[in-house]
Amino acid sequence: MAYKKLFASWAGFAAIFSSGLVHAEYAWNFPEPVTPLALDTLHVHNKFMLISIAIFFVVLAIMIYSIFAHRKSKGHQPANFTGPSTKSQVLWTLVPFALLLFIDFVVMGIPAYHSVVMMEDTKTDADMVLKVTGSQWKWQYEYPAEGIKFVSTLATPEGQIYNKEAKSEHYLLDVDNHVVLPVNKKVRILLTSTDVIHTWWVPQFGAKRDAIPGFMRETWARIEKPGIYRGQCAELCGKGHGFMPIVVEAVSEPDYKAWVAQQKARQASAAASAERQWSKDELMKQGAEVYAKQCVVCHQANGQGLPPTFPALAGSKLINGPMLDAGGHLIKDGHLDRVMNGKPGTAMQVFKTLLSDAEIASVVTFERNSFGNKMGDMVQPAQVKALR
DSSP states (O other), X not given: OHHHHHHHHHHHHHHHXXXXXXXXXXXXXXXXXXXXXXXXHHHHHHHHHHHHHHHHHHHHHHHHHHHHHTOGGGTOOOOOOOSOOSHHHHHHHXXXXXXXXXXXXXXXXXXXXXXXXXXXXXSTTOOEEEEEEEETTEEEEEETTTTEEEEEOBOSOHHHHTTSSOOOTTTTOOBSSOEEEETTOEEEEEEEESSSOEEEEEGGGTEEEEEOBTOOEEEEEEOOSOEEXXXXXXXXXXXXXXXXXXXXXEEOHHHHHHHHHHHHHHHHHHHHHTTSOOOHHHHHHHHHHHHHHHTHHHHOTTSOOBTTTBOOOTTXXXXXXXXXXXXXXXXXXXXXXXXXXXXXXXXXXXXXXXXXXXXXXXXXXXXXXSTTOXXXXXXXXXXXXXXX
């Protein structure tokens, strides 16, 4: 038994010091701050740590001195303490108490108050607004002034998740669509959620704020250094919690304007795609891509789902049933209605606010003709546009 315990101990130490082999990150301090908020938080943290360490060593020194200077072997007898009674005892009780109050409310309290006021000042001199909406398990970003909206989902291949491929450098921290923001601009960030509580957290921004259904929360960031910054949802928001990363790309203002123009052109192209007739092959190809990004976490790659929370699509009565009536209207709780409008009280989201007409049409067509489902029909983007 002794040998087994020794082996287990050494194995534990080996696991700790081999974290680099599994891309685990460890550091002695905060990540490099790139916003005024993160820098202020770091300064306050370091100041508090120095004060706490100083208090610890002073108290420890007094304890060690008292233990050795007043030990029994030197003839000292234990005292019967009844509380401070003499003036000196009262003084030695009140002075440390007053000192701790001064440290807590003045030395630490004033910087902490300044940091909190700074965190909550989201509106003063704000240059732009970014709206962030959390959903299981993805982020939707909106730039109201620019009319841009897109969804950002996990881009890590399934092969890495299921240990069929080697893990990449940014395992579970890659997304298909980056949030792009200009440097040296104050960005007011509005946060909400469509289902459960999520937390938008980018460590290098010093920003960590809950996104709560039915509420609009706020934070802000002014990124002072170009680069790519990664974060993730910091709330236990369900089984896909670990698959909800955040990637922010900070660029110069000219590059940001170029990106805005590119996004507007992409959205115009997506809108125009609803006006043309798509072939079934085109719908199936795009539908497979949409399914892999939006649906696979819940319904699985094979369409078997994770019943009862996430029902199987393979052989589903819903999918293998009618979705439009004779007049071309949505059948309540039909396949297309369920994808567009979700189902209250379940994890099935409202996708008409997240996906384009072409994306909805293609994923519905894909699901009706995959996983053993052989309906043979298809949905055109123009139909989805008319049904919104």
